[in-house]
Amino acid sequence: xxxxxxxxxxxxxxxxxxxxxxxxxxxxxxxxxxxxxxxxxxxxxxxxxxxxxxxxxxxxxxxxxxxxxxxxxxxxxxxxxxxxxxxxxxxxxxxxxxxxxxxxxxxxxxxxxxxxxxxxxxxxxxxxxxxxxxxxxxxxxxxxxxxxxxxxxxxxxxxxxxxxxxxxxxxxxxxxxxxxxxxxxxxxxxxxxxxxxxxxxxxxxxxxxxxxxxxxxxxxxxxxxxxxxxxxxxxxxxxxxxxxxxxxxxxxxxxxxxxxxxxxxxxxxxxxxxxxxxxxxxxxxxxxxxxxxxxxxxxxxxxxxxxxxxxxxxxxxxxxxxxxxxxxxxxxxxxxxxxxxxxxxxxxxxxxxxxxxxxxxxxxxxxx
Numbered sequence: 365x366x367x368x369x370x371x372x373x374x375x376x377x378x379x380x381x382x383x384x385x386x387x388x389x390x391x392x393x394x395x396x397x398x399x400x401x402x403x404x405x406x407x408x409x410x411x412x413x414x415x416x417x418x419x420x421x422x423x424x425x426x427x428x429x430x431x432x433x434x435x436x437x438x439x440x441x442x443x444x445x446x447x448x449x450x451x452x453x454x455x456x457x458x459x460x461x462x463x464x465x466x467x468x469x470x471x472x473x474x475x476x477x478x479x480x481x482x483x484x485x486x487x488x489x490x491x492x493x494x495x496x497x498x499x500x501x502x503x504x505x506x507x508x509x510x511x512x513x514x515x516x517x518x519x520x521x522x523x524x525x526x527x528x529x530x531x532x533x534x535x536x537x538x539x540x541x542x543x544x545x546x547x548x549x550x551x552x553x554x555x556x557x558x559x560x561x562x563x564x565x566x567x568x569x570x571x572x573x574x575x576x577x578x579x580x581x582x583x584x585x586x587x588x589x590x591x592x593x594x595x596x597x598x599x600x601x602x603x604x605x606x607x608x609x610x611x612x613x614x615x616x617x618x619x620x621x622x623x624x625x626x627x628x629x630x631x632x633x634x635x636x637x638x639x640x641x642x643x644x645x646x647x648x649x650x651x652x653x654x655x656x657x658x659x660x661x662x663x664x665x666x667x668x669x670x671x672x673x674x675x676x677x678x679x680x681x682x683x684x685x686x687x688x689x690x691x692x693x694x695x696x697x698x699x700x701x702x703x704x705x706x707x708x709x710x711x712x713x714x715x716x717x718x719x720x721x722x723x724x725x726x727x728x729x730x731x732x
Contacts, residue, residue, distance in 0.1 A: 366450035367677035367731060369707045371432040373440035377404040377412055384443045385416040393445035395454055398424035399711035400441040402526045406534040406541040414539030421456055423537040423547050425496040428525030428684045431710035433703055436696040444709040453552040458537050460545050462503040472514050475550050483515040491517050492557055497546040499523030499533040499714030504721040505642040520559060520729050522681030522713035556672050560728035561718050562664040563626050565652040567619050570599045577645040584637050591635035599651045608632060612689050615724055616649045624652055628685055628723035640723045641715060658698050672732040680710025682726045687712040
């Protein structure tokens, strides 16, 4: 076994990290990826994890809930260890200021030095990127767009959480804790890999064109030339006052080739609607309706397993809004069971990254 997972929910960070190390150290991991509740002090947990695996590359982030093989958790820490057979080569870079465009260019320059290849020439069929980013920065869209401009390698990941406190989220690398930052890991796996993007929504065929928006603040002022809140409520067939009750079941999305890229409403502000990710003026969006998340996810995992001829590990970046929906429907145990047969870790995110920044989606990196 080249990929192994572990979890701990002990009260102290020291005891939890020891439990993880006892479980994973025998693999002599080249890489350890971890996701931790903010019940563990951010400054403490990152140092303890690096010290527990002194010869490994170690990185991770804070969460709004954790996922491990067969379980959805809260107030825990989960980790995945990769042997040298699973990950042939890797490099980790930290972008310490998301507003500094030069910092991203420097990170990619470091990747080029490590892999001895220009980023535009690195083979995307043999390399994959993982991105963990401050989930309260509001900077994900521009950052992901810049990453996509610099390489053909797919970067997949999630926005760090903080157990729904919405106060401070953290990313971890090199034994240190960072905010307003992103961790970028460029991997050359020793096994085949693929991606899952599943969002469990269908297009209701009710168009909502963004005719006026404050893109910087993720605020839509008008749909179809009318105040946004009133337009959304009318599309649902409800009052403006009751419209927020429909936000999780009925987000809106950019539909490309029948595939929705979800934009989740956060709250009504006057006659406008604030969103969890950027909505641009001129976008032609559609009202969506939630479908069977368990069925859709099971099918997505089966398809990935068939494509690869087996699965040895999954990293699952699952939107917190999906977790809240699963909790509301009492389906968290059933969702966790979908991953019972495969080494899996993941976390409830404040946003997902895969070919852009999206919401109410699970993006997964799947290893053969």
